[in-house]
Amino acid sequence: MSDPIKLLVIEDTDADFRLVQEYLRESRLASFEIRRSQTLSDALRALSENKTDAVLADLGLPDSQGLTIIDKISQAAPNVAVIVLTGLDDEQVGIDALTKGAQDYFAKGRLQVVPLDKSIRYAIERKQAEMEIKSSEKKLRTIFEAVPCTILIMDDQLTVRSANGAAQHTFGLPETAIVNHRWGDMLRCTHAEETPEGCGSLDVCSNCQVRTTVLAALAGAETQRVMANFEFFIDGHIHKRLFSLSAAPIEYERKRMAVLTVEDITELSYLRQRLRIEHSFAGIVGKDEKMMELYATIRELAESSAQVLIQGESGTGKELVASALHNEGPRRHKRFVPVNCGSLPDGLLESELFGHCKGSFTGAIRDKKGRFELADGGTIFLDEVGDLSQAMQVKLLRVLQNGQFEPVGSEKTMKVDVRVISATNKDLREEIKAGRFREDLFYRLCVVPITMPPLRERLNDIPLLAESYLEWSSKESHKEKVSLSPEVLDILMEYNWPGNVRELQNVLQFALIKCRGKAISPQYLPINIFPTDKRPQKRRNRQGKLDSKTVDAALEETQGNKLKAAKLLGVSRATIHRFLTQK
Template identity: 45%
Template sequence: MQLRVLFLCGGNSCRSQMAEGLLRSLASEVATAQSAGLTAEGVHPRAVEVMVELGVDISTHHSKAVPELKAETFDVVITLCDPAREYCLLPSALTQDDQTPVDPLAHNPVIAGVPVLLHWSVSDPAEAAGSAEEVLAAFRQARDRLRERLRDFIDSGTLAALTESRRRFETVFDSLDEGLFVHDDNRRIYLFNRAAERITGQSRDDVIGRDCHAVFSCGGLCSAQCQFREGPPAKLRRDQELRITTKTGEERRLEMRISPLDASMGRPGQILARLRDITELTSLRHELRESHSFHNMVGVSRSMRETFEAITQVATSDYPVLITGESGAGKELVARAIHDESARKGGPFVPLNCGALPDHILESELFGHVRGAFTGAVQNRRGRFELADGGTLLLDEVGELSPIFQVKLLRVLQEKSFERVGGERPISVDVRVLAATHRNLRQMVREGSFREDLFYRLAVVPITVPALRDRREDIPELTAHILAKIARETDSPLATVSAETLDLLAAHDWPGNVRELINALRFASVRSRGEPIMPHHLPIEIHETGWDQPTLPPRPSTPPPTSTPPPTIRRREKLTVETVRDALLETGGNKVRAAKLLGVGRATLYRFLDRHPLP
């Protein structure tokens, strides 16, 4: 590899051009040389004349100004005058009057990549006065001074050492499996390794020196959530998961971690971004969700798989989500899963039940208070918004908020700042807000009990958690999952469930949803004392409901029910292919009615059909 060297002076007319020509003649095999000026000027004829004396022709040299270097990076920048040195130490390029900064994203291109900066003070021979011979002597003196510095630079081993250091760095940088790239505070990319090429589908030559927003589409690495979209952020969020479409059109899921690199000598800050391709891992997680569980939520039903997919989709953004569903259906689990799947998973997850507190206490809980704000406020206290800074805040039972508090919450969501109770200083936090409710907020909006503007602030993305009775096929998996958890909590053997009990669980309507199922199984595991859980071990409201249905036999040691089963329902016998086929023919293929006709639960019939497919 060759070291990329730039010579810089005020006007690209003599010193920088002579230095470029000299380095090319002395070390072209190990270094490439360029020259530029703060302004572009033509080649000085005296510089051409004195360089010809050494056999070096610079007469055809193209004069460049600094703005022409925007797509290039350098390993070493050697300044030859004080104005050029001062320019290199500026974080951003200035306008010609050196007073008004240009567009902050139009970063000083000379120091992109944070090269080694050297300063050689060489007098400008173009300013020499006197006769033609005296002026020519000044040019020879400047030429010889540059040649002397370059020989020292080469003979001392400095050039070779820098070249070897660069080679070793690139070898290590490109050998890593993790994609790495570095950009400055103004988004200009100057390092991009081979793994980053492979992961993003972008070639190094296409991205070096360019604004990353120009390289990566808004739907990729530089999405609407990019922290550098409007310049350097006040606070850096370190971890993100995102989806991108590569240059070849391939969809990929990435984990991106960003770290600040220390700036020095007045140079701009730099950001190291690390990319890991988790497409395959995400696919495996998705397969696992379809077969088992997802963030402690169990479900094989279509409705739950759709819920899991919705969680992964909304997790990639910071938009508010409204989670609706009956009490006990698992709305908080959904909210926590969104948090754990998102880039905020390293931050706090803070839930607050809005329906459990009166307004004056809720305001203090949510926004905090200052000392002396009210009786008992003996010290400053942070609210849930502050505690959730950098993470996620769940406003549970948001439908219970009073009209007055709805106004307060709306103002915070609109202005993205708040004051503590009794305080005057506005506080800004970086929080994603999720809301949950068992109530129909749209109906409440129509009735006038919930603000329409607040509803649309909270319900940017709605997710509905299905009731347990609407996903009965999940009950066997849920039961196994809950019993395993009970065994771990109580340090006891794993309880088993009889087929009759499972049928009874599948037939129950579960008005309390998963929470009711958990309580029922805890109750039954205590009563069963290590034996298989039978129907009579369940809470009375579940098993007695079953006795009213002729599809289930009476429990042992219990007198049979006095009511006579309807004559159209058969007494339960061992299922055979013939009896099942007859029942299905009689009910027109309706499996629910066939199960009732056979005197068995639907789950039992489904298991039989799985084992004995009918022709």
């Protein structure tokens, strides 16, 4: 059996460290000798005193934050592979970490046994390969054949001068079809196939990631790491591949060249995407079968410009779905403009939607663009569309028919290209029967319907939703994360949740205000969510039982609103006032 991998885990949170330990103990690919540091300074001492193969580093430590952690580790131990462990499921953070020199990154909430242990093993091999290539050209061929990922030596024309055995496996080509051929020509890049001159002859080739990565490496000593999409002709069909690229300068055959490391991560990227959507999608949390169907529907509709009507009870997350439809589609680079149609009277709503001219009514002191004009090229989200008056329904119908409208007080007709997504908690078919909603408008809005499942129909998502909210709250308040006791979870699972996810968030917010420990117990929950026969005896929270810490926390949470703070604490506003006066 090979020696265990000596791994230093830099993590200040006990739960996250235990989670990493448990995952790696289950590994069948390698054994690990794990040490832990809770601060960067302690980690730097450990690296100087002990042999270490790899570092698994959190980016949020008590004595250091962010990507500078990678720089300090690399300076202290340049031969050690660094893998980033972040609490943010943000791909850009991962890309920035790779650019800094990390070998890989993982979000804490998406750890899986196979990707983690495999990544650590490969990270060590890649780091060792990079360091040895820089230190000795004589060892190049041995390293070439030992490293499991593709290594190419290329000149400034992107011509491959040497390749390792893994290149043949990655590209499915013999060595003779790789060496002495330009990158795009050997792989039959779709751009290279457009012209007889081949690779590098088109204007678009100047943006090729391989070209820019290799040239950047030739111009300096820093390794460049990027992820890049490519399209190739294989067996007469276009195939899309995602490569992870890194390049460094090297002296080869007495010339300055670049050594390019290529990993085909197409399948890994797909698996990571599957892992991300297993529990959430575009900010929507849930793994219930109904939510998985919803995610699939969003992906299908995102590329379309068809009008969508989202129906569901209040608090189910209709705006999140509308935002996901926008952000996952081709209009994502333009604006997403939400409008609550039920919060404004007709006169103000017309001005809000279509804009107005200066002097068109009292208070119109300047021209103002409407929401439709602001959303041109993007998406407008009409929430509570069932509350529109008959007069506003007629005006909205015209916009949906031809994209045209006139701002209030103007004779000029505006034309916009806007995708309209609407939402309502009403049954619009019943509203049509009652004569309160136009049938022709309904069919314009409801080209594709989406129905949001209420929380009571996906109770298995409650632990996931609660965990997500508590983690978010911890980051927002910069406080230690609070957990739920098993008893609380049972109570939450038994409740009917008429207010859906929004009510669940309110209950958790209430409990966080009350909670004084690291776990929320039943005593911190609002009494209304208990079953009638299990409700605890309600006790009056008298002034004498208030303390400064509790009151200050409630006022901070409600931004100084004493009435809302009193409701959170279960006392009257007068009690809060007396307490503050006597404080």
